[in-house]
Amino acid sequence: MTDPRPVLVVTNLDDPTADLVIAELHDRGTPVVRFDSGDFPATLSCCAFIGGDVTQWRGSVQTPTRTAELGAARSLYYRRPSGFAFPHLDAQDARFAAAQARFGLGGVLTSLPDCLYVNHPNRIGDAEYKPAGLAAAATCGFAVPPTLITNRPDNARSFIKQHGPAIFKPLSVPLYLVDGKAQTVPVADVSADEIDEAVTGTMHLFQARVDKVADVRVTVIGDRVFAVRIDCDLLDWRTDYSVHTYTPVSAPAPVERAIFAYLRHFRLVFGAFDFALSRSGEWTFIECNPSGQWAWMEPPTGLPMTAALADLLERGTRDRRT
Template sequence: MGEARRESVVLVVTKVDDVTADLVVEELNSRGVCVVRLDPGDFPASVAVTARLGGDELDGNLCTATRRADLARIRSVYWRRPSPYAAPDGLSAQDAHWCVDQARYGLGGILGALPSAHYVNHPWRNRDAEYKPPQLATAARCGLAVPPTLLTNDTEQARQFAQDYGPVVYKPLRNTDFHGDGSRALTVWVEEVEPLSIDAGVAQTIHLFQQRVNKVADVRMTAVGERLFAVRIDGAPGLDWRRDYEALSYTLIETPPDVAKGVRAYLDAFGLVFAAFDFGLDVDGRYWFYECNPNGQWAWFPHEIRDQITAAIADQLQHPGIPV
């Protein structure tokens, strides 16, 4: 079993098939940084952990199938896309549920309380920053422009908003797995809606409606510490640029000072080191905040952009607490 007990370790918490994390791991390996990769979903089948608490100290070790690391020597944690916690095979449904909860609050609690670690991002900060209503409210408080928005399950209120602020789009509040006939995975896209198309289905749950921005391009801004990578996205054939990646072009651009100030205030408000912001760029050059994914993707960018983001994240993990 590989040893990582005496040297400082970067812990990468993610599932096996995470190509975004792979890029960062490869960069850290090329720098000679000791990396331990952990998927909490492998616990307890191929992960073992022992933690001791004495006074204000947390010590112990964790072991994967190939590596072993002292908890106190973990300098940084890159929290990406771990698998769900699991239970051993052969348990009843009730026993399995109990074991999964113990793992989530036990192992998950340990991974969230590492004494010397710098998190990119802390999992609890990621969780808190995933909700769109506080995203929009926080962005506005931080000086970022936010389109008029309505959250409701009231059909009449939704229709009135669409009449008053049209054109209006509908956006899902979370990208939840959704399957159609034959278990085919479906995606709920951002779509424009007319007042008369809003029906009683609105009453079944809460919906987000937002005034459509008269945009000329989209901007995906990846924030890594103090560094901002604003990428202008052109060529989207419709409202949602994710529908046709092949049609898109990407240009790394400068971030306007007022937007940079607002983005950094937003990161501070949520306690984030990393985040992926989505903006609409209108005909007057104004940035309109859409949303912020605290654990967003960036590996699909062209290599000249992707490599800069990879290096910036590796810098954060290799040199925690040092401005880079």
């Protein structure tokens, strides 16, 4: 008998990765309810009740075309929803309304009974802190490059002189617009003489540059590991996807053990890990994105990542292993 419980997909309208997974689920006859929490309250509504004899949230979220019962979701794929916006309110009232939406609607969506989260929004939030990720990586047994996080120029200069060549990378990349166009902040080489008093203005991450011959992106979906070697001559391979060569590889056993220890630490069932591969074959941990992209690697490698993610969402809590 077909399981009538839907898979919830929470993301923005323009998300081709989610589109692939939803199409796969539709082809299997698995019901899907997609919505963007950022559409609240314009085209998304919610009503939830608990108390008395009711010990789990009851109610629904509703879009113009779909209704999802809160207690019926088998899994929730939390991708990249847009933020709450209240353009009809003044700034102070909009901040208040956004807080109510975050802790009200957001709180309900993070408390669904018997639901597998891929990943749980709170766990995503924990894992997005780079300092926490690096600390967990070191504890779990990964090789981690020497790293300094500071707003003190003298400490930054000393670190670069001791551990250089070094790179600078942002600790987080919020929306950054130049002439109305979204920009990325790439990883960049940095020398000690480039450090000035501007460093005092906020926290910065400096890291010893790994002498690498290639990069490796490892996408973990439930208990399945998809490792892809990325060959290019770029310091930051994300700055130009047109020059890459992709090759499926196998992660060494110690790396794979550390990967699953890391996922257990943050209680994640999905993770996109980045490694630098040295000439000697050592895999050095760079970061893990709990909401990382993966779909662009599927066509050139043939790795069945869409199917694996659909499998995980379709099984729901029957596949809770991490």
